[in-house]
Amino acid sequence: MSSFRKNVDACNDGNAPKGYCANQDYSEGSDYLVHDIAQHTNLRSGPHELLSRGVLGKRKLPVSPVKMLVGREGNCTGRGRFSSADGCHVLSRYLPVNGPRWVDRLQSRAYVSQFSADGSLFVAGFQKSHIRIYDVDKGWKVQKNILAKSLRWTITDTSLSPDQRFLVYSSLSPVVHIVNVRSAASESIANITEIHDGLDFSVDGYNDDDYDALGIFSVKFSTDGKELVAASSDNSIYVYDLESKRPSLRIPAHRSDVNTVCFADETGHLLFSGSDDHLCKVWDRRCFGTRGKAAGVLIGHLEGITFIDSRGDGRYFISNGKDQTTKLWDIRKMSSKTPYTRRPRDSDFDYRWMDYPTHARALKHPHDQSLATYRGHNVLRTLIRCYFSPAYSTGQKYIYTGSSDGSLYIYDLVTGAQVASCHGHEKPVRDCSWHPLYPMIITSSWDGVIARWEFPGSEEEPSEAGGRRQEKEKEGLAFED
Structure with missing residues (x-):
């Protein structure tokens, strides 16, 4: 049995090493999250009760994949196959924690990296102006x-x-640039080998000082x-219309830098935002009767988001x-009249260079x-990111986050166990x-x-990224200074 699986069971049994399981601030016992999202998660990632026959009542223990396979072959559910939830239950037990195996390395800080929606492409952005798009299905070729x-x-x-035709990249500038990913050029040097069109997010009424300060x-x-x-x-949120090539909406949203914003779902009506004013806000574009009025505010963080x-x-x-926390929110608990309150402490903590008190x-x-x-990870030095695990393979059973200590942390959404x-x-x-x-x-x-990081991992031994970097330099693909 792998060490992480032993620790999962230990967390569930209450015997984990000190500091291993997440700090359970808002509940007692093993039912860390008593809410309908817990039920939804269990429905999406739990096995059919007929496949788990013989272990009912032992909720703390995951159902054996062998037992599930026997049940499937015996057609005990009458379906003759696994449901998506059955598959998620099996797949979610095998976490991708074997590694690391290097994909690439540059002499520059990596700031962003994301798979495409179908997983065929991977995008990485670095501090020294570099962005690389890798073809995952072709051995991570650039x-x-x-x-x-x-x-x-x-x-x-x-x-x-969404159609993987274009990539936009932003900086501490009011202009966001857009690149044609499907063009023939493998080296896209801005306005030399390809045009990187600029999308200006500033709106009418900006003076030069305001414009230079916008990032x-x-x-x-x-x-x-x-x-x-x-x-x-x-302190604002912007919506940019790509057809008219101009900002269609500016929301003066917070009292400090807005560090993060995203669409809530596929409709695009709802937006979620987080700021250095330590507030999360919800915005409904369908009912903007009062410009800049949030649909609701969610309070809980003691520092910026x-x-x-x-x-x-x-x-x-x-x-x-x-x-130093990740928090889970339900917008049904938001308040439309929540006043801005000062943080319940008086220190002058600056996460960029100080440790958290x-x-x-x-x-x-x-x-x-x-x-x-x-709790368990560290959010220091930079804007550390966190995510729900994939719906297809895990039923969004986990959340995962980077950390300033150079690590990745995975938590069980429902139990809170690390x-x-x-x-x-x-x-x-x-x-x-x-x-x-x-x-x-x-x-x-x-x-x-x-x-x-993979499960079970390839046969290759972990190695430093310098070898791959040298290969790219030989091919003339590196842009290092």
Whole structure:
């Protein structure tokens, strides 16, 4: 039995080593999350009760895949096959934690990395203007090597269009650039080998000082590919219409930098945002009677919010906070009249260069509206990102996050147990991405390494990324200074 599986069972039995399981702030016992999302998750990732016959009543123990296979071959469910939930139950037991095996390495901090929706492509963005798009199905061959234009400090975010034809990338600038991913050029150097069109997110009324101060921290395509939503340093959310090539909406959303924003579901009506003012907000574009009026506010973080990921159902989302926690939210608990309140402590913590005060880790917001809190990782130095695990292979049973200690952490959504942690980077893991179909996670770190974690893992031995980098340099594909 693998070490992480032993620790999962130990967490469920209450015998895990100290500090291994997530801090269970808001419940007691093994039923960490008593809410309908727990029921939904169990329905999406649990085996049919007839396949689990003989182990009913032992809810703490996962049903053996062997027992499920026997039940399937005996057609005890009458379907003659596994349901999607049965498959998720089997697949979710085999976490992609074997590694790391290097995908690539540059002499530049990796800031963003994401699989495409179908998992065929992988995008990685680095501080020194570099973006690489890898063809996953062709042995991680670099399909397109992009040298970004007009970069300020770093690439803050990238987003692939739903049809995988275009990539947008943002920086600490009001202009977001768009690149044709399907063009013939393998080396896309801005306005030399290819045109990188600029999409100006500033609106009428900006003076020169305001314009220079505007930077984009997060940018995402809508499901239909017709709009972009962006979070900015001027405390606002922007919606950009790609057909008219102009911003269609600016929302003065928060009292500090908006670090993250995303669409809540496929409709594009609802937006979730998170800010350094430590608030999560929900925005409904259908009822903007009062411009800038949020549909609701969710309080619970003690520090600024670095990232938000939606479950995709328009109801639940998770957020990473500089208070060193990930929180789970249900927008039905939001309040439309929640006043802005100061954080319940008086220290001048700055996450960019300070460690989080030890005494502050025990503090809890007096009006916390979150469903659950997950602890164990560190959110320091940079805007660390967190996500729900894939619906196809896990039923979104887990949440996972990077960490400033150079690790990846995976938590059970319902029990709160830290079911795995992957250690292999020398510097903060800012972003991470779980393959939508297969047991594979990619981590990107400030050490410049893009690393692959799998189950069970390939036969190759872990090796440093320098060899792959040298191969690319020989092929003339590296843009390093």
